[in-house]
Every structure is written in C-alpha cells, then in structure tokens.
Amino acid sequence: MANIFAYAPAPESRAVVNLAPSYGLFIDGEFTESAGGGLRKTVSPATEEVLAEYAQGTAEDVDRAVRAARKAFEKWSALPGAERAKYLFRIARLIQERSRELAVLETLDNGKPIRESRDSDLPLVAAHFFYYAGWADKLGHAGFGPDPKPLGVAGQVIPWNFPLLMLAWKIAPALACGNTVVLKPAETTPLSALFFADICRQAGLPKGVVNIVTGDGSTGAALVAHPDINKVAFTGSTGVGKAIARTVAGTQKKVTLELGGKAANIVFDDAPVDQAVEGIVNGIFFNQGHVCCAGSRLLVQESIQDELLDALKRRMATLRVGDPLDKNTDIGAINSAEQLARITELADAGEAEGAERWSPACELPGSGYWFAPTLFTGVTQAHRIAREEVFGPVLSVLTFRTPEEAVAKANNTPYGLSAGIWTEKGSRMLWMANKLRAGVIWSNTFNKFDPASPFGGYKESGHGREGGRHGLEAYLNV
Amino acid sequence: MPTTVPAYGKEAAGRLASMADVTASNGALRRFLHGLPGVDAVGLQARAATLGTRSIKTTAKAYAIDLAVSMIDLTTLEGADTPGKVRALCAKGVHPDPTDRTAPKVAAICVYPDMVGVAKEALAGSGIHVASVATAFPAGRAALPVKLADTRDAVAAGADEIDMVIDRGAFLSGRYLEVFEEIKAVKEACARPDGSAAHLKVIFETGELQTYDNVRRVSWLAMLAGADFIKTSTGKVAVNATPPVTLLMLEAVRDFRAATGVQVGVKPAGGIRTTKDALKYLVMVNETLGEEWLTADWFRFGASSLLNDLLMQRQKLSTGRYSGPDYVTVD
Numbered sequence: 001m002a003n004i005f006a007y008a009p010a011p012e013s014r015a016v017v018n019l020a021p022s023y024g025l026f027i028d029g030e031f032t033e034s035a036g037g038g039l040r041k042t043v044s045p046a047t048e049e050v051l052a053e054y055a056q057g058t059a060e061d062v063d064r065a066v067r068a069a070r071k072a073f074e075k076w077s078a079l080p081g082a083e084r085a086k087y088l089f090r091i092a093r094l095i096q097e098r099s100r101e102l103a104v105l106e107t108l109d110n111g112k113p114i115r116e117s118r119d120s121d122l123p124l125v126a127a128h129f130f131y132y133a134g135w136a137d138k139l140g141h142a143g144f145g146p147d148p149k150p151l152g153v154a155g156q157v158i159p160w161n162f163p164l165l166m167l168a169w170k171i172a173p174a175l176a177c178g179n180t181v182v183l184k185p186a187e188t189t190p191l192s193a194l195f196f197a198d199i200c201r202q203a204g205l206p207k208g209v210v211n212i213v214t215g216d217g218s219t220g221a222a223l224v225a226h227p228d229i230n231k232v233a234f235t236g237s238t239g240v241g242k243a244i245a246r247t248v249a250g251t252q253k254k255v256t257l258e259l260g261g262k263a264a265n266i267v268f269d270d271a272p273v274d275q276a277v278e279g280i281v282n283g284i285f286f287n288q289g290h291v292c293c294a295g296s297r298l299l300v301q302e303s304i305q306d307e308l309l310d311a312l313k314r315r316m317a318t319l320r321v322g323d324p325l326d327k328n329t330d331i332g333a334i335n336s337a338e339q340l341a342r343i344t345e346l347a348d349a350g351e352a353e354g355a356e357r358w359s360p361a362c363e364l365p366g367s368g369y370w371f372a373p374t375l376f377t378g379v380t381q382a383h384r385i386a387r388e389e390v391f392g393p394v395l396s397v398l399t400f401r402t403p404e405e406a407v408a409k410a411n412n413t414p415y416g417l418s419a420g421i422w423t424e425k426g427s428r429m430l431w432m433a434n435k436l437r438a439g440v441i442w443s444n445t446f447n448k449f450d451p452a453s454p455f456g457g458y459k460e461s462g463h464g465r466e467g468g469r470h471g472l473e474a475y476l477n478v
Numbered sequence: 479m480p481t482t483v484p485a486y487g488k489e490a491a492g493r494l495a496s497m498a499d500v501t502a503s504n505g506a507l508r509r510f511l512h513g514l515p516g517v518d519a520v521g522l523q524a525r526a527a528t529l530g531t532r533s534i535k536t537t538a539k540a541y542a543i544d545l546a547v548s549m550i551d552l553t554t555l556e557g558a559d560t561p562g563k564v565r566a567l568c569a570k571g572v573h574p575d576p577t578d579r580t581a582p583k584v585a586a587i588c589v590y591p592d593m594v595g596v597a598k599e600a601l602a603g604s605g606i607h608v609a610s611v612a613t614a615f616p617a618g619r620a621a622l623p624v625k626l627a628d629t630r631d632a633v634a635a636g637a638d639e640i641d642m643v644i645d646r647g648a649f650l651s652g653r654y655l656e657v658f659e660e661i662k663a664v665k666e667a668c669a670r671p672d673g674s675a676a677h678l679k680v681i682f683e684t685g686e687l688q689t690y691d692n693v694r695r696v697s698w699l700a701m702l703a704g705a706d707f708i709k710t711s712t713g714k715v716a717v718n719a720t721p722p723v724t725l726l727m728l729e730a731v732r733d734f735r736a737a738t739g740v741q742v743g744v745k746p747a748g749g750i751r752t753t754k755d756a757l758k759y760l761v762m763v764n765e766t767l768g769e770e771w772l773t774a775d776w777f778r779f780g781a782s783s784l785l786n787d788l789l790m791q792r793q794k795l796s797t798g799r800y801s802g803p804d805y806v807t808v809d
Contacts, residue, residue: 004769005542005760010533115531274729275521318765327533424516444518 007320010327012114016101022053023190025061025214026197028068029207035060040216042190045111045333046324046368054190057215059222062182065211066226069153069180072208077150077178081137088133088175090203095126098199102192106164107324109191111333111369112287114325120286124449125168128467131451132172135472139177142469148476150178151254152230157220157244158193159236160186160335161290161391166235167193169455169466171210177475179231182211184223186236188336190214221247229253231475235292238389238415238460256464256474258292258456260389261417263438264410265295265446266400269304271422272444277311280395283420283446285319285331285373289393290339292461293418295446297379297386298397299406305399309377316373317360331393334369343371343392350376350385355396381412389415403428407435416458420446439465490739497738501702504655511654511698517690517726526721529765530758539757543792544582546756546784547574549774551609551745553588553782554809555616555713561596564589566809568600575789576807578796584785585774586639590615591628594635609639609679613664616683616712618643622660629667632676639677640668641780643712644696646686654699661703679707679745685717693723697730701742709745713780718748721758728766743771747780753791756784 022039024031038056043049055061076084095102102125103117112121140146154174158166163185174181185193197212213219217240224232224244234244235258248255265283267276283295300308324332334340351357355376364370371392379386379396386396400406410419419438421429433441439457442448449455454470456462464474500510534542552571554563568587575581586607587597597608610632614620620628629640642664648656661680668676680700684693700708708727711718724746731742744763750756756779763771771777786806793801 003764005545005764005772006538007532007534008536008538010535119531270516272518272521273515274726275518275525278521278525327531445521 007328009323011323011325012104012107012118012327014104014108014325017105017108019052019191023055023194023214025055025057025065026194026210026212027061027065028072028211029201031197034058035064040187040214042109042188044108044368045188045335046365048367051108052191054194054214057184057213057219057222061213061215062219062222062226065182065213066153066155066223066228068208069182069211070228072206073150073152073180076175076180076206076209079178081139084175084178085133085136087203087205088129088136088172091199091205092126092129092133094199094202095122095129099123099126102164102195104325105195106192107332109189110160110163111324111335113329113332114327115329116287121162121165124451125164128165128168128172128451132176135173135469136176139472139476142472144473144476144478148177148478151475151477152179153228154179154181154231154233154475155223155226155229156181156183156233157223157236158183158185160189161287161292163189164192164196167196169235170233173466173471174233174475175209177472179475180209182213182223182229184213184215184220187214187216224248231255233474234258238462241462254474256456256466257462258464258466259417259460259462260391260415261292261294261457261461262297262387262389262413262415263293263295263418263420264297264299264406264413264436265420266299266406266410266422266432267301267304267308268403268421268423268425268428269301270424272424273304273308273311275444276308276422277315279420279422279444279446280312281315281319284395285393286447288331288334288371290335290391291447292389293440293447293455294391295418295420296390296395297410298395299400299409300397301406302399302401309397313358313360313375316375319360319362319373321362321370321372322365331373334371334392337369339391340369340371343390343394346385346388346390346392347374347394350379350383350394350396353383353385355379355383355385381409387413403432407432411435411437414460417456417461418442494738494740497702501655501658504653507654507658507699508652511695514694514698517694519690522690522726523722526725526762529725529762530721532758532761534757534761540792540795542757542760543753543788543795545772546753546760546779547788547792548582548585549777550584550779550781550785551586551588551747552584552785553713553747553780555588555590555611559590559593561593563809564593564596565600568597568606570785570807570809571606572601572604574785575792577805578793581789581792585778588641588780591632591635591637594632594637598636607638608636609641610635610637611641611643611712612637613642615641615643616714618645619647622663625660626663626667629664633668633670637676639679640664641679641681641709643681643683644700646683649687649692649696649699654695657696658699658703661700661705665704677706678704679709680705681709681712681747683712683715684710684719684723685715690722690726693726694730697727698734701731701734701740705742707743707745707778709747709780711748713748719746719750719780721762724759725762725766728762728771731771732767741770741776743776743778745778745780750779750781751783752787756788
C-alpha cells in the first residue's frame with residue numbers, strides 16, 4: 001500500500017556498541033577462556049551477520065563458576081543489607097547510563113525492535129534493580145520472619161526472548177537477598193549478559209558474586225545438575241522445565257520455573273473496542289510474539305466478532321515489519337532459524353486443520369528470519385494452534401457466547417500463565433478474574449509489567465513467583 | 479469556493495437516514511450515544527503516546543512540514559483585532575515565508591464574524607478560505623436566534639467556513655437533543671441563497687467535557703447533526719487539543735464513515751505550537767485514518783504560532799541551519 005506520507009528510514013546508530021570479536025566466560029570477576037576451548041557464534045537474526053564468538057562453557061567451567069560463587073557467598077551474605085543495596089543501586093544507575101548502548105546491543109543480538117528494547121526492556125531492567133535494591137535492607141519486613149537467610153548459590157538459566165530483562169528478574173532479587181549466582185544466558189542471545197558482567201566490574205561488585213557462563217543446553221544442564229548449588233531458577237520452555245524438575249527431584253535444591261503459556265485474551269461485547277484492539281495487538285505482536293504470557297488465543301464474544309476482527313485487521317495492516325534498528329519498526333526479526341521453522345510448522349498445521357489464515361500485505365526483508373503477523377479465524381479448542389505454544393506472531397481467534405463459556409475455554413489449556421479480560425463492567429471483570437486459572441490477569445490492558453507485581457504460572461506454566469515481595473521468597477530460606 | 483463535499487451515493491444516504499430514529503427523542507439519542515463503545519483512558523493515552531514516538535526524518539519530514547502548513551487555519555481571535563492585523567495575517571497566509579515562495583499557502587484564515595469582510599477582500603483570488611467563529615464564540619452562551627443571526631451574518635459577509643461552539647451546559651446536563659437540534663439549525667443557517675453552503679465545523683471544547691466517553695458521544699452527536707468537521711476546542715480555555723482527544727475523534731470519524739458512508743474532517747485547535755507536535759498529529763491521522771484524510775479538506779490545525787515554527791524547520795531543512803524568530807514574520 002503506497003502511502004503519500006511514508007516514513008523515511010530512521011535507523012538507530014550501532015556505533016554506540018563496541019563488540020569484541022570474541023568473548024570468554026565471566027568467572028570470579030574475570031573474563032576467562034573455557035576449559036574446553038569451544039567457541040560458538042551469535043548472529044543478528046535480522047541479517048544473519050555474525051556478531052561475535054563466545055565460549056561454550058563445559059561442566060568444568062560450571063564447576064569453577066559455582067566454586068567462585070560459593071567462596072563469594074560467605075562475604076556477600078554477611079554484608080549488611082544496606083551495603084548490598086549500594087551495589088544494586090550502582091548497577092541500576094549504570095544500566096540507565098548505558099541504556100542506549102544496551103538497547104542497541106539487545107536489538108542486534110535478539111532481533112527485537114529498538115522501540116521495544118529502548119522503551120520497554122531497558123527501563124524495566126533498571127527498575128528491577130532499583131526495586132530490589134530497595135528491599136535489600138528491609139528483608140525482615142517482607143513477611144518471611146524477622147531475619148530471613150539467603151539460600152546460597154543460585155544457578156540460573158534464562159531464555160532468549162528478553163535476555164537482559166530476564167537476567168534482571170533473576171539476578172536482582174537473588175543478590176538483594178544475599179545469594180550469589182551463576183547465570184547461563186540463552187545460546188542465541190549471550191551478549192547482553194556479557195555486557196552486564198562488565199557493568200558488575202564497573203560497579204565494583206565483589207568477585208564471584210555474579211558469574212556468567214555461556215553455552216548451549218548442555219551447559220545449562222551441567223549447571224542445574226551441579227551438586228553445590230542451592231537454588232535453580234529457570235525461565236524457558238515447558239519441555240526443558242520438566243527435564244530440570246526431574247534433575248533436581250530428590251535433592252535439597254529449591255526450584256522456580258517460569259514456563260510456557262497459551263493465554264486467553266477475552267473480549268466482551270461491551271469492551272472499549274479501540275483499546276481492546278490495541279491490547280490484542282500488544283498481547284500477541286509485542287516482541288514478535290516471543291512472550292511466554294502472550295495473548296495468543298483471542299476469545300471474542302460472538303455478537304461483536306465481525307466488527308472486532310475488521311478493526312483488528314485494519315490495525316494489523318498498519319504494523320511495520322522490518323529492520324529492528326529502525327525506530328519506526330513495530331515487529332522485528334524472529335530470533336533464530338529454529339524458532340522460525342517451529343512457527344512455520346505450527347502455522348501450516350493450523351491451515352491444514354481447517355482454520356482460516358490471514359496476514360496483512362507486508363514485504364519481508366530478503367535475509368534474516370521473518371514471519372508476517374498472522375491471524376487465524378475459525379479456530380476450535382481441538383486445533384493444535386489453540387493448544388500449543390507458538391511463541392511467534394500468530395493469533396488464534398475463538399468465539400464464545402456467555403461468560404461461563406469464556407471461562408471454560410480460557411481454562412481449558414495445559415498452561416496458566418496469564419489472561420486478559422476486556423469489559424467496561426467491573427463486576428464481570430472481578431467475577432472472571434476469580435475464575436480464571438492464571439498467574440497474571442490483566443483487565444483492559446495486556447503485557448504490562450512492573451517490578452512490584454508478582455509474575456508466575458499455574459499448571460504447565462511452572463511454579464514460583466518472580467517480582468514483588470513474593471519474588472523474594474524464592475531466594476530466602478523460609 | 480467551499481471545500482468540496484463528495485457526493486455520497488444512495489447507499490450512504492440510506493444508511494444515514496436509517497440513523498434518523500436514534501435522534502427521534504432525547505431518550506433515543508441518549509440510549510444510542512451511551513451504547514457506543516466505551517473508552518479506556520489508560521489505553522487511549524498509551525496509544526497516543528506510542529504514535530508520538532514515530533521518528534519522522536528527511537524526505538518524510540519535508541513532506542509533512544509542507545502538508546502541515548497547508549492544513550493550518552491561521553487564526554486571530556482577539557478582542558483587539560484590527561482590519562490592519564487581519565490584512566497582515568491574510569498576506570502571511572498567502573506567502574507564509576517571504577524569502578521562499580515555494581512555501582505552501584495555508585488552508586484558511588480564521589477570524590471573528592465582523593472581520594470576515596476584511597479577510598475576504600484581502601484573500602480574493604488566493605484560494606484561501608475564510609473561516610469565522612460564529613454562535614457566540616467562545617462560550618456559546620446566547621439564545622439560539624442570536625447564534626443563528628451571528629452565523630447568517632458571517633455567511634452573508636462571505637465566510638466559507640463556520641466554526642460553531644456547542645452548548646456545553648446542555649450537553650453536560652444530558653440535553654443531547656437540544657445540542658443536536660442546535661447544530662442542525664446552525665447548519666441550515668450556513669446555507670447561501672445560491673444553494674451552496676458554508677462548511678460547518680463544530681467545536682466541542684473538549685477540555686470542558688471532562689471524560690473521553692463524552693468526547694466520543696459528542697463526536698457522534700455532531701456528525702449525526704450534519705457537521706462537516708469536528709473540532710476539539712476554542713483555544714480559549716486551559717486545556718485545548720490533546721493527542722488522546724484528537725486520536726479519539728479520529729477514531730470516531732473513521733467509525734462514522736464505516737457506519738454511514740459519510741466522511742467528516744477533524745480539526746485539533748489550541749496549544750499546538752511546534753513542528754514536533756504537528757508531526758505527531760499527522761502520524762496519528764496517517765495511522766488511524768490513512769492518506770484519504772491527509773489533506774486540508776479533511777484535517778486542519780487551528781493555530782496561530784505553529785506556522786512560524788514550521789517555517790523555521792522548513793528553512794532548517796533547506797539550509798542546514800537554524801535561523802531564528804527574526805527570519806519569519808510576526809504576523
């Protein structure tokens with residue numbers, strides 16, 4: 001669609017990021033080589049350009065990191081809370097100071113639009129460190145006893161969809177409570193964690209308090225299985241979550257798992273329609289749909305189905321897909337070839353099973369990994385796209401007639417991470433919220449995050465809560 | 479030469495006629511207006527803010543600046559207005575930048591009714607419209623016959639466009655039908671002996687309507703009554719045009735055309751002073767309504783100081799340097 005007012009390209013400069021050709025592991029305050037000497041490459045999903053090499057951590061490296069963390073734990077946990085807070089505040093401020101650099105880096109490595117890394121990710125990352133810095137000297141008032149103790153060494157494994165934000169969700173509460181950590185970032189997005197390691201050094205954080213071990217799934221498995229860690233925190237797929245649960249079963253390790261989701265976004269006929277359309281778009285197309293709490297199932301009341309879908313399609317036609325570094329891009333690149341293959345496979349299955357597929361006309365770049373925003377209508381509970389997590393920009397539309405039916409359909413999923421309710425009627429909103437089996441329920445909004453608000457799931461979406469006062473419990477001996 | 483009104487087909491006329499029963503009584507009108515989808519304030523503001531982060535540069539910026547200039551209703555609405563001041567403003571409207579004749583002319587000059595004749599004469603042959611604020615502007619607190627006489631005077635003096643204010647008191651106390659009938663009567667008063675009519679812009683004074691729901695309702699009310707344009711505010715109160723209110727009105731005209739086939743224009747007025755702000759409004763039009771509305775026929779800025787900032791930005795784009803307030807004319 002030619003537009004007389006087409007926006008000229010507005011690319012953010014990548015000159016603010018100084019990438020080294022190769023990165024080692026961050027253990028005991030130093031960057032070191034991997035014992036195995038193995039190297040992996042991380043690419044920009046938008047261009048398939050190799051950004052840097054990084055070390056493939058081995059079991060031996062993991063052991064070295066855990067020993068460093070154990071040694072550091074003694075002094076770190078003995079510090080007064082106010083002292084730990086100083087470090088966390090310093091880290092938070094450094095993140096703010098370097099936020100442009102980190103946003104560009106995150107967009108390069110992950111493929112998400114700069115608009116989101118700049119306006120959503122980085123402000124939230126800093127906010128999490130500020131928030132938990134505030135808790136560090138008030139743990140006795142958090143409701144877990146007068147003097148709750150840290151657990152020890154936390155082994156943390158994070159996903160590729162919000163690399164730096166997930167790091168913040170894991171590291172900030174752990175350090176505030178007095179734990180030390182060994183963190184393994186995802187294999188397709190290791191860079192921002194390595195830049196964070198540099199921020200730890202800049203902040204003068206004592207050696208060994210934060211250790212970053214990069215690598216693939218085997219590195220994560222070695223970390224989770226290490227006998228000397230006290231706590232496992234994982235965000236990622238349900239499949240890997242189950243494997244982790246089996247590994248730690250029968251040990252003394254505490255575990256929190258934040259896994260997949262298949263959230264229902266429920267729109268009633270009295271909803272604020274224009275805002276509901278924005279909420280649906282934000283629910284499923286935010287971060288290319290790479291969001292575990294994405295509103296991937298739209299449940300719309302039958303009486304407004306046509307009207308709402310027309311409005312949604314009209315809105316989807318204005319989404320700008322392309323160069324993630326362009327400030328006007330709404331939807332960036334799919335994170336990896338593997339993920340693109342999985343989204344393609346599930347979308348094809350949706351079509352094969354009889355759902356009707358629709359995408360706005362949009363030109364996708366020639367290189368890199370791309371998937372157009374996609375809508376499926378005529379979806380039933382029996383379709384794979386209504387049951388399995390796509391983790392991509394694919395929305396399934398189902399309908400309902402009564403609030404009871406909406407609740408039944410929304411809850412009829414193996415997952416239970418989030419849900420959305422759109423209605424002007426407060427009593428119905430609260431009635432629904434009580435009946436939905438999901439950890440986070442948004443009303444007349446979607447995908448809103450705040451460090452003070454707990455986040456976590458029911459059923460196969462995992463257990464434990466991150467964020468808020470509840471998030472402290474996962475890192476305290478209570 | 480009033481703004482051309484497209485001839486709508488029989489289908490549109492039929493659809494509009496079928497809406498007639500919603501204005502049969504105050505009760506029916508209230509039920510209809512209160513049955514419109516609600517507005518979630520947080521969501522509306524968030525959307526307006528997101529649209530405000532679009533980055534408009536180089537060719538797009540040059541195009542948008544000229545577009546914005548051509549959409550301005552250059553306005554002087556002071557008690558101290560003189561014929562000399564109005565003539566100066568008209569001259570500026572024709573050639574906004576004396577140093578650069580490629581600068582587009584503005585859409586209209588907006589004055590009080592007693593200045594319409596002066597403006598009309600000064601603008602003869604320029605193609606620029608004369609808009610006049612009638613109906614006891616800005617408070618709108620006068621008897622209907624007075625408002626209609628005000629309107630007829632302005633039309634008789636040659637006004638191409640009438641900017642009327644609604645009776646906010648009647649609207650806020652739920653006398654919707656009264657407001658509806660008043661707009662209809664003013665629209666009729668816009669008629670000329672030759673069968674043509676001045677274009678009617680209906681001003682809501684959204685800063686006084688308190689809620690976004692009210693803004694959506696009053697938008698539909700005015701469009702049902704025959705408004706050619708809906709306009710946010712007079713520029714005479716504390717809160718004038720804001721991005722969320724304008725976005726909401728853009729959504730209302732979009733929905734109204736979908737329902738009736740009738741296209742209505744939108745005019746934010748008051749408080750839009752910088753190029754940056756103006757570009758944000760154009761982005762809202764672009765992404766909410768698309769290019770059909772991106773002309774002076776369907777979108778206007780009610781502004782007086784915006785023009786100079788647009789001109790300075792325009793000079794910056796062509797010379798690479800900022801000039802300063804002394805390189806554009808004061809009025």
